[in-house]
Amino acid sequence: MNVHPIAVYSPHRTVWIYVIASLFAWLGIYFNLAALTDAAFSMLPLQRDTPMGDAVHFFIFDTPKVLLLLTLIVFAMGIVHTFFSPERTRALLSGRREGAGNVLAASLGIVTPFCSCSAVPLFIGLLTAGVPLGVTFSFLISAPMVNEVALALLFAMFGWKIAVIYLGLGLTVAIAAGFVIGKLKMEGHLEDWVLAIHRSRLQIEGIRKSWPERFVEGGRSVREIVGKVWPYIIAGIAVGAGIHGYVPEDFMASIMGREAWWSVPLAVIIGVPMYSNAAGIIPVVEALLAKGAALGTVLAFMMSVIALSLPEMIILRKVLKIRLIAVFAGVVACGILLVGYVFNAVL
Amino acid sequence: MKEIKVLGSGCTKCVITAKLIEEVAEEKGIEVRLDKITEMAEIVSYGVMSTPAVVVDGKVVHSGSVPDRVRVGSWLR
Numbered sequence: 001m002n003v004h005p006i007a008v009y010s011p012h013r014t015v016w017i018y019v020i021a022s023l024f025a026w027l028g029i030y031f032n033l034a035a036l037t038d039a040a041f042s043m044l045p046l047q048r049d050t051p052m053g054d055a056v057h058f059f060i061f062d063t064p065k066v067l068l069l070l071t072l073i074v075f076a077m078g079i080v081h082t083f084f085s086p087e088r089t090r091a092l093l094s095g096r097r098e099g100a101g102n103v104l105a106a107s108l109g110i111v112t113p114f115c116s117c118s119a120v121p122l123f124i125g126l127l128t129a130g131v132p133l134g135v136t137f138s139f140l141i142s143a144p145m146v147n148e149v150a151l152a153l154l155f156a157m158f159g160w161k162i163a164v165i166y167l168g169l170g171l172t173v174a175i176a177a178g179f180v181i182g183k184l185k186m187e188g189h190l191e192d193w194v195l196a197i198h199r200s201r202l203q204i205e206g207i208r209k210s211w212p213e214r215f216v217e218g219g220r221s222v223r224e225i226v227g228k229v230w231p232y233i234i235a236g237i238a239v240g241a242g243i244h245g246y247v248p249e250d251f252m253a254s255i256m257g258r259e260a261w262w263s264v265p266l267a268v269i270i271g272v273p274m275y276s277n278a279a280g281i282i283p284v285v286e287a288l289l290a291k292g293a294a295l296g297t298v299l300a301f302m303m304s305v306i307a308l309s310l311p312e313m314i315i316l317r318k319v320l321k322i323r324l325i326a327v328f329a330g331v332v333a334c335g336i337l338l339v340g341y342v343f344n345a346v347l
Numbered sequence: 348m349k350e351i352k353v354l355g356s357g358c359t360k361c362v363i364t365a366k367l368i369e370e371v372a373e374e375k376g377i378e379v380r381l382d383k384i385t386e387m388a389e390i391v392s393y394g395v396m397s398t399p400a401v402v403v404d405g406k407v408v409h410s411g412s413v414p415d416r417v418r419v420g421s422w423l424r
Contacts, residue, residue: 086396086411113411117358118397120387125396193388315356318387 015212030068037061055245062237062283066156070233071226073152078221081113082214086122088112093139094129098182101135106174109142110167119315127190128197134182141332142174145307149229153282158289166299169343173303173335180331189324236283243287256293263297264340268333271304281305296343303336349379349423350405354390355398357383364399364413371419379423 029036037060046053089112093105114122119140126136146167155163209217256263285298313325320328351368355361365383372379384390390398393407400410403422 090396113397115358115360115397117356117360118411120356121391121398122396124391125394128391197388197391 012210012212015215019215026068026072029064033061033065033068037064051245053245055241058244058287059237059241062157062240063234066153066233066237066283067226067230069156070149070152070229071222073148073155074225075218075222077148078218079214080111081221082209082217084108084112086112086114086118086125089139090126090129090131093126093131093135096131096135098132098134098179101132102138102175102178102182105131105135105139105178106142106146106171109139109174110146110171112139112143114143114147117315119312120319123316123319124194124197127194132182133187133190134178134180136178137181137328138174138178141177141307142171144309144312145174145303146170147306149225150282150302150306153233157282157286162295166302169299169339170303170307173307173332173339177328177331177335181327184327186324186327189321189327191319191321194319233283236281240283240287243284243291247287247291256288256297260297263294264300264337264344267297267301267340268304268308268336271301272308272329273310294344296340296345299343300336300340303339304333307332307336349377349403350382351379351422352382352384352402354384354393354395354400354402354410356387356390357385358398360413361399364401367413367416368401368419368423371416372423375420375423377423 037057040060041048041057044056046056048054048057089108092108093101096104123136123140126139127133151163151167154166256267281302285293285302289295289298308329313329316325316328349372353361353365353368355364361383365381368379368381372381384402390400393400393402395407395410397411399413401408401414401422408422409418
C-alpha cells in the first residue's frame with residue numbers, strides 16, 4: 001500500500017489506532033465473556049438449576065456473545081463490500097453463460113452490497129447488461145439469503161461448521177434454482193416495460209479507497225446494521241431463553257423432529273410470510289434445536305424466512321409477471337425442501 | 348439553480364439523502380430544485396443499480412448509499 005507522507009498527520013492515523021484499539025478491546029471482552037457473565041449472574045438472587053435461573057443465565061450469556069460476534073462480522077463484511085459494487089458485479093457477470101455464470105453470480109451475491117429495496121434496479125441493471133435471466137436469479141436468491149447477519153448469528157450460536165454448511169447450501173440453492181429458471185426460458189414473463197428498456201448507458205467511475213476509508217465504511221455498516229437488528233436479536237434471545245428454561249427437553253422432537261416428515265414443508269410455508277427478522281429468529285431457532293427439533297427442518301425454516309419473503313415478491317411484481325414469480329418461489333421452495341430433507345437424512 | 352433528483356423507491360435511506368441535500372443547500376445558500384423520483388421505470392432509465400442515487404443536472408453522481416456531507420457539498424458549487 002502506498003502511504004502518502006501527509007498521512008502521518010492526517011486523521012487516517014487516528015482511524016488505524018482506533019480500529020486496532022477496538023480490536024484488542026473486542027478480543028479482551030470476548031475471551032473473558034464466560035467469566036464476566038458468571039460474575040454478573042452470581043450477583044443476581046437466582047439459582048442456575050431453577051427454570052428462571054436457567055433462562056436468565058442463557059440470556060445474559062448469549063446476548064453479549066451474539067452482539068459481539070455480529071459487530072465484528074458486520075464490520076469485516078462492511079470492509080469486504082467496499083471492494084465490490086453492483087456496477088462491478090454487473091461488469092463481471094455480463095456476457096457470462098449459464099452454468100459457470102450461475103456459480104459466479106451466487107458467489108458475488110455474498111460480497112456485493114445489497115439491500116432488498118434496490119432489488120428492482122439491480123435486476124434490471126443486470127438484465128440490460130446482457131446477463132441471462134437465470135444467472136440474474138442466482139444473484140438475486142443468494143444476495144439476501146447468504147448475508148452477513150445470518151452467517152454471524154449461525155456462527156455465534158451453532159459454531160463455524162453450521163455456518164459453513166449454511167453458506168454452502170445457500171449457494172447451492174441459489175445456483176440450482178437460477179439454473180432451473182434459466183432452462184425454463186421465461187424471458188417472456190417479464191413485465192412489458194422491462195423488455196422495452198435498452199442497454200443502460202451509465203458507468204459511475206469507482207473511486208479508489210484507502211484502508212482507513214474502508215474502515216470507516218465498515219464502522220458505518222456496523223452502526224447501520226447492528227443499530228437496526230439489535231432489538232430483534234434481544235427479543236429473539238429473550239424468547240429463546242424462555243424456551244430454554246421452561247419448555248421440557250425433547251418437547252420439539254415430536255413436532256419438529258426428524259421423524260415428522262411433514263415438518264419440513266410446514267417450516268418452509270410458515271417461513272414465507274416472516275420477513276428479514278432472521279436476526280430475531282435464529283436465537284429462537286437455537287432454543288428449538290436444543291429441545292429436539294431437527295437441524296434440517298430448522299435450516300429450511302431459516303432459509304425460507306430469509307429467501308422467500310412476501311414483501312420482496314411484492315417488490316419484484318413490478319418487473320415480473322405472476323407466473324414468473326410463482327416459478328421463482330416454487331423453484332426456491334423446492335431447493336429449500338430438498339436441503340431440509342437431505343440434512344435430516346444425513347445427520 | 349441546480350436541478351437535483353434523488354432516485355429511490357422511498358426507503359428510509361432515500362428520505363435521509365433528500366433531507367441531507369436540502370440541509371446542505373440551505374447552509375450554503377444555494378438554490379436547488381429537489382425532486383424525489385420513486386417511479387421504477389424512471390429510476391432504471393438512469394442506469395443506476397442501487398438506490399438511493401443522486402442526479403445533479405442530469406448526471407448521476409452517486410448511487411447505493413446515503414452520501415456523506417462533504418460529498419453532498421461538492422455537488423453544490
